[in-house]
Amino acid sequence: GENVEQHPSTLSVQEGDSAVIKCTYSDSASNYFPWYKQELGKRPQLIIDIRSNVGEKKDQRIAVTLNKTAKHFSLHITETQPEDSAVYFCAGHLFGNEKLTFGTGTRLTIIP
């Protein structure tokens, strides 16, 4: 089955700086890669996703890049703000296998 690894597990960034979280996946047939944000005690919420036919997608301060050859994808948050502090999960979807496999999460802390 699909295996998704995520790094780093914790990340502290000065407010206004950029944050980058990286994930790798094992199965080259994976075709959908969402990112979820989970604030303390809250539900995971989708913030951005990318499909395997696209190399990069951007939504305001958030962007995701996908390298299919290397089988890794990254989340980039620019101009970080205190409200960006949360746990971020990447996930991979293997075509034909109807479930998302999640990474272990990155706890992002924005330092004011």
Add this chain to the structure above:
Amino acid sequence: NAGVMQNPRHLVRRRGQEARLRCSPVKGHSHVYWYRQLPEEGLKFMVYLQKENIIDESGMPKERFSAEFPKEGPSILRIQQVVRGDSAAYFCASSTSGANVLTFGAGSRLTVL
């Protein structure tokens, strides 16, 4: 649209009791997923259901755990004879078709004393 509704939000059980967690998907969503999240850990897939069918239960423990999604009513995750290791947050998610754009519920936090 009320989103994915889960109840109870918090449940306390003693060892050996049964826990029943309910999930009503987003209106119009026919695919339901259950994930378990242990404290300070990630989301572990448990089971994927469509109406009246279990599609993938590869993440469910072989004993004590069961899930259903009847034709009418919410999806139910049932844990029999709970043990302390079952203490976790159980999240339900739904989608319109397969594992695309999952919408998560607020979770049910089970504490086993």
